[in-house]
Structure formats: structure tokens, C-alpha cells
Amino acid sequence: MSAGFQAVQWNAAKIRYDAILLGLVALYIGGFIAVAAALSPPADVAGWIDLRLKAFGSCAFLMLSAVLAIGPLARLNPRFLPLLYNRRHLGVATFLVALAHAGFMVEWYILESDIANLAGELTSWADYLNFPAGFPFKTLGLIALLCMLVMAATSHDYWLAFLTPPLWKAIHMGIYLGYGAAALHIALGAMQSNRHPLIPILLFALFGAVTLLHILAARKAAAQDAGDAAQDGWLQVGAAGDIPDGRARIVAPAGGERIAVFRDGNIVAAVSNLCAHQNGPVGEGRVVDGCITCPWHGYEYRVEDGCAPPPFTEKLATYRLRLRDGWLEVQTTPLPPGTPASLMLP
Amino acid sequence: MKRAHRAAHRKLWPLLGLVVGAGLLLALILRPPPEGAAATDGGFTVLETLR
Ligand code: HEM
Numbered sequence: 409m410s411a412g413f414q415a416v417q418w419n420a421a422k423i424r425y426d427a428i429l430l431g432l433v434a435l436y437i438g439g440f441i442a443v444a445a446a447l448s449p450p451a452d453v454a455g456w457i458d459l460r461l462k463a464f465g466s467c468a469f470l471m472l473s474a475v476l477a478i479g480p481l482a483r484l485n486p487r488f489l490p491l492l493y494n495r496r497h498l499g500v501a502t503f504l505v506a507l508a509h510a511g512f513m514v515e516w517y518i519l520e521s522d523i524a525n526l527a528g529e530l531t532s533w534a535d536y537l538n539f540p541a542g543f544p545f546k547t548l549g550l551i552a553l554l555c556m557l558v559m560a561a562t563s564h565d566y567w568l569a570f571l572t573p574p575l576w577k578a579i580h581m582g583i584y585l586g587y588g589a590a591a592l593h594i595a596l597g598a599m600q601s602n603r604h605p606l607i608p609i610l611l612f613a614l615f616g617a618v619t620l621l622h623i624l625a626a627r628k629a630a631a632q633d634a635g636d637a638a639q640d641g642w643l644q645v646g647a648a649g650d651i652p653d654g655r656a657r658i659v660a661p662a663g664g665e666r667i668a669v670f671r672d673g674n675i676v677a678a679v680s681n682l683c684a685h686q687n688g689p690v691g692e693g694r695v696v697d698g699c700i701t702c703p704w705h706g707y708e709y710r711v712e713d714g715c716a717p718p719p720f721t722e723k724l725a726t727y728r729l730r731l732r733d734g735w736l737e738v739q740t741t742p743l744p745p746g747t748p749a750s751l752m753l754p
Numbered sequence: 755m756k757r758a759h760r761a762a763h764r765k766l767w768p769l770l771g772l773v774v775g776a777g778l779l780l781a782l783i784l785r786p787p788p789e790g791a792a793a794t795d796g797g798f799t800v801l802e803t804l805r
Contacts, residue, residue, distance in 0.1 A: 540781040577759055584766060588774040595781035603788050612778060619771035626764040633760060665757055687755050 425494040429501055436470070437463045437505075457516045464509035465598075466610075469590055471502040472556075473614040476587055480625035486692065489703050496563045499583075503560040506553055513546070545597035548589045555586025565685075573687045591615045635662035638740045645669050645729075645736040648676055648753055656700075658691040661740040666691065667727055669738055670700055672711045677750035678727035678738045679714045683707050684745075685722065700724075713748040 440463040450456045478495050481488040517523045529535075530550070535542050559580055561567075568576045591611060599607045636643055638661045651657045651671040658681055660666045666681035668691025679700065681691040688704030695701070699708035699717060709716055714724035723745035727738050730751070743749055755763075 540784050541786050574756055574759070577755065578762075581759075581762065581766070584770055588770050591774055592777050592781070595778045599781060600785055608782050615774065615778065619767060619775070622763065622767040623771070626760065626767060629760045630764060633757060682756065687759075689755075 422494050422497070426497055429498060433467060433471070433501065433505065436467050440466065454516060454519060457512050457519065461509060461512045461516070462598075464505055464512065465594075468502055468506035468509055469594060469614070471498065471505060472583075472587055472590060473618050475499050475502055476583070476618045477621055480621035483625040484621070484628065486703065492704055493706070499556075500560045500563055503553075503556040506556055510549065510553055540596050541600045543596045545593050545600075548593035548596065552586045552590035552593060555582050555589065559583050559586075568686065573682075573685070577687060587615075587618070632658070632666070633660060635660040635664065637662055641740055642730070642737040643667075643740050645678075645738055647734065648731070648736045651676070654695040656691040656693075658689075659738065664740060667738055667740075668700075669729070669736065670695055670711060672698065674753040675711060675750050676729055676736060676753060677711045677714075678729050679709065680725040680727075680742060680745075682724075684716075684724060690724065712750045713746055715746045 441459055444459055444462070450459055475495060475498050478488060478491045478498075482492045514523070514526070517526050526546075529544055530547050532544065535544050559582065562571070562576070562579065571579065594607070594611050599611065636659065643659055643661050645651075645657055645659055648671060651669065653671055653673065656668040656670040658666050658668050666689075667678050668681045668689075669676060669678045670691075672695045679690065681689055683690045683702040683704065685702065685705055685707045688702045688707075690700055690702045690707075690709070693701045693703040695711060696708070698712075699710055700714075701708050707716065707722060708720070709722070709724050714726045716722040725742035725745045726747050726749040727740075727742055728749050729739075730737050731753075
């Protein structure tokens, strides 16, 4: 794969996803401001800025919680896969909403002619011991925003190809740190100065749900990762007829990466379970028109050799298969990506 | 995701949940009482009753 730049490839599904996203964000922020202003109308300009700060800040935290819940939800239940398809746009939109939130705070300081104090607040080191009510919670917001900036700036496929999927994924795990910082930003800021019970209730519920989903998804993956013992370099897959047509059975040698064994009619083929795009689980996808289709972003690979159909150039490592006494077995050493290795069933 | 990523996830989330969860809980428990609460009696602040 080369790291050439291509503009975002829009299609109908992405445009629909983004339109719904934009509509929901506008609805939430507009609704928040309208309801809050109706309940207690802001007295002055500063009051309006405060209202916008709250609307955009809470929207950003809700969106960040959603971004982080999609991954484990899709791993626990494939019904959530369509949300994963365009998750990066949701991530970038979250960063922009959080940036606007931070911008309103700067606007407030400019209005109060107090901008010099902002830097002073962040660097009054003694206050960092002043837990919880005096802690400079804005620093935690800044950490969260910087984490989101790195993710948003490297979100394009150019960076994915340039950094390689494993490194890109590792960097993008930095968003978990950002989420923790954002949660503490709210606990030490808004939750201290505002007694509304909804603040701790929503904060604990959202953070708790996201953490629980990640732990449950990781537990499910751990069971699958235990793997099976190979004999003389061959691993048993099972009866070929037991693999549903157009689907795969995923197997893993003990301590090794997963292998996806697909059946397309009377052809079986084994490929690496790691999609060349983002290391998505190709084995959870299906065969469409003779091509294995990754469930994450729809990348396609021919069943017979693991090569993406032209003009695309991605390739998956393939594995040798054999039938022994009616049982399908896969060799655990991968062949070079794109090597034809499918097997015709008798 | 590669095996190594899944292993990192498995260690990271319980740790993050514990550290941040403890921070959130402490921030809630140690939160100072709302302003004027100490001087409040039956909904009236001391200042109001003096007036
Ligand atoms: C440079 C970065 C940031 C700064 C300077 C900042 C600043 C602030 C300030 C001044 C408040 C008001 C606190 C109060 O009411 O006492 C606030 C509230 C809040 N912030 Fe931030 N923030 C930043 C980033 C973020 C990020 C990244 C998120 C979420 C992802 C976030 C979410 C929130 C939320 C949910 C609130 C509470 C709003 C409410 O009262 O309803 N902030 N922030």
C-alpha cells in the first residue's frame, strides 16, 4: 500500500450519516439553549456565553462517549457495525464541537478583559493540590482537547497508510486518555460549581457504561484469543460444510493472529483476519460477488488469492488448506500476501 | 485488531476505569457544601433572617 493522498471518498451512505449527525448536533445544541434560556433567561452577554459553553461542552462529552461506545458495541453485536463504518466523521465532529466549547471560554475571558488570568490559572501549581474544588480543571479540558486534536489531525487514510495500521491504532488509543481527562474536567469543574443532580448522574452513567462495554468486549475477545493447539503446523477448522455459505469460521493458533476460513459455494479459502486497511476483522464479513468484504469499511479481497480487485492494490496473507478424513485443516504459517491458495471441495 | 492491541485493551480499560472512577467518586464525596448552606435554616439564609 502506498501513502498517496486521496480526498475523502464520499458516497451516499457517508453523506446520509453526516447529515443525520449534523442534524442531531444542531437539534441538541439548539434545544439545550432554547430550553435553558426559557427556564432562566441569561441576564447579559456573559450569561449567553455561559449557556453556549454548557451546550457545546455537554454535547462534546455525549459525542465522545458515543464514539468510544461504538467499537465495543460492534464487537459485541454486529448490528452496530453500520455505526462503525463512518465513526471517523463522528470523531472529527466531536473535536470541532469541543473546540467551539473551549473557544467560548476564551471569548468569556476576553469579554471580562481577564485573558492574562487564564494562563495564570493554568500555571498556579499550588492549586493542583487543591482537590477537588480548587483544582485547575481547565487543564484537564485542554489535555482532552489536545488528544482529540491529534486524533482528528491524523484521521485521514493518508496517515493510516503512512503510519501503518498497527501504529495508527496505537496512537488512536490515546483517545481513552482524553476521555478520562474530559470526565475529570467535568467532575472538578461543573460538578463542583453547579449542584444540579443531573451532572453527576449523567457523568457516572456515561463513563461507567463506556468502561463496562470495553471490559465486556475485551473479555469476549480474550476467550477467542486463547487459540487452539496446532499439530505439525496444521490447525483443525472443522467440517467444511459447517461453514455457512459466504461466511467464515475464525480460528487462531495458540499465541498467533487469527485466521479466517471462508466458504464460497464449493470453494474454501483461508486469509489473515486482519484487514489491510485498519486491521478490521475480515472474518466477520461475508463474500459478496466472489470478494471477501470487511465489515468495518467494506474493503474487498478476492476469495481465491486475497488480492483487492483492480484498481485497488491491498492484499491479505493467505494460508494453505487441506482435507484430512473429511476435516478441513489450515496451515498456521502464512503465505506471502496475495498468494493463490483456495481449495476446491470434492 | 492485532492480538497485541487486544491485550493492551484488556489491561488498559480496567485500569482507566479504576483510576478515573476513583477520581470521579472522590470529587463527588469531597465536594464542598453549596455556598450559604451552612448558614441556611429552613430555606432562609442567616442574612435574610437578620434583615
Ligand atoms: C481547552 C479545553 C477546555 C477548556 C478550557 C474548557 C473549559 C470549561 C469551562 C470554563 C467550563 C465551565 C465549568 C463550570 O461551569 O464551572 C467547562 C465545562 C464543561 N466542559 Fe469544558 N473545557 C475544555 C474542553 C472540554 C472538552 C474536550 C470537553 C468534552 C469532551 C468538555 C466538556 C465540558 C462539559 C461537559 C462541561 C460542563 C457543562 C455544563 O455545566 O453543563 N470541555 N469547560
